[in-house]
Amino acid sequence: MTSTAVVPPRLRSGRPPRRGRRREPVAAGIRIALYVIYGLPLLWILLTSIKQQGDVLGGDGLLFTPTLAAYQDALANPQLPTALLQSAQIAIGTTLLVLLLATPFAYALARVNGWTAGIVLGVLIFLQMVPQTSNIIPLFTVFSRLHLLDSTVSLVLADTAMLLPWATLLLRPFFAAVPDAIEEAAAIDGAGRIRTFLAVILPIVRNGIATVGSLIFLVAWGEFLYAINLFVSPVNYPMSALIAQQTSGYGVDWPALMSFAVISSVPLLVVYVFSFRLLREGLTVGSVK
Template sequence: MSALTSPARRPVRLPRPGTLVALLLGVVYLVPLLWIVLTALKSDEVIASQPNAIVFTPSLSTFSDILEVASTSVWTSFRVAAAVTVLVLAVAVPAAYALGRRTGPWWARVVAWVLALFLVLQMVPQPMAVIPLYGILAEWQLVNDVWGLVLADVALLAPFAVLLMRPFVLGIPTELYEAAQMDGASGFRTFRSIVLPMLPNGIATVGAIVFIITWGEFIYATTLLTDPAQLPVSGLLAQQTSLYATSWNRLMGLALLTSIPLLVVFLVAKRRLVEGLSVGAVK
């Protein structure tokens, strides 16, 4: 009688550390998101009696109550964020091209001083600039005007956008500039025909980041826009919290509705955003 041989056991594969970290981050982000959704689906009665209840009858009354005011704030924020993104890119892309070209040792020193100035500007706390900025915009009669907020946000984010865009310009081979110069192309022609077609990832990355930052900007938005009918989403969310009470279901419902445009922007620019961040990380 031949001896029975047991089948060889396959080695147990432990999950990789990267997978464990991804799962942990997923739990950390998904649990608060799930709690936001559950709170938004609670009626005022449930919020008052059982604010931490997990099992309850869902209600869409919160969304019907906030839909009109949320749509107005979302439209205001969209106009501001879109205008700021376009203007910042119109400034940052040519400026990054100018600061990314090494045309001589003297220009390299100028670039170093300009980049140092941009870094210093990013270190200045935003609340310190509110009072002088408010005075300037008041003289221009742009307080409580959407375009006043747009100018303030452009001044805030333009240096940051130049710093982000410059590594993408540095990634363009210098041989292309030399070939364009040998062909007699002007600086503007080189920028238009060579630089711009090679910066879609950089433009998409910087544009998406600027749009997201502008969408959630709070200090300038609540200081320069004093009309409650013109408040962007950041000001509208702050209104849901008062000294005596907090409307948690409306606050969470507004958080969900106002995050939809950001989700759309991320999904549209996802591929270029990932590629762009990878390029910027190694330059």
């Protein structure tokens, strides 16, 4: 008498059987509401950029003849290449410098307990509460004496000083979530503190670092107050200041303003697309092999 063994689907295919996705009406409704809330302003910006000034001020809403004149004028603007280059240098330089300083600081802060950690956290929170406008005159004076006005270095340093406490506060929970057993295992294998930090801890929290880096890049790209004050020559303005130039005492050139806004958002979209997979992964991916 022979018997036929029934092989589960998981063993036959090597993969677990697929389960139907549970429908969550509340979550779906909230998701749709968020899409509408955040999508309508973006749609309005895009539609305004392909209108004429008369259609914006006295048109019939969605009834207009699309035109790319605003984009043609924006791309022909001689300041656009310089503005894009300045914004890229400021955002990349600020992101790298902030992560270089905030990453070890956040790791050390996550490993310190007691009143010392409380004092440091209180200082970081207090620095986040200081208004950005209160720093303009001191920064202008310092950079003027150092002959750094009207330079990319001044913007990178100013943005780093502004964003470093915030990045440290954001990174600390990622390091705090790493189990102590992982560091203890590395110490048993003979790894020192620095090697453990570079070879073990950083790969585990890479997703958190990528998330914070993306936020820093986004804020540094669109920073306006320091850019408009620390750059003396308008020809050196980044994209944020160039967009602001579309407003004047005679009114606002809305199609030009929105076309520059769309062009300025393209690099941010590219960064998001290329970093989306890494940001989506779990915190401890790769920690156990």
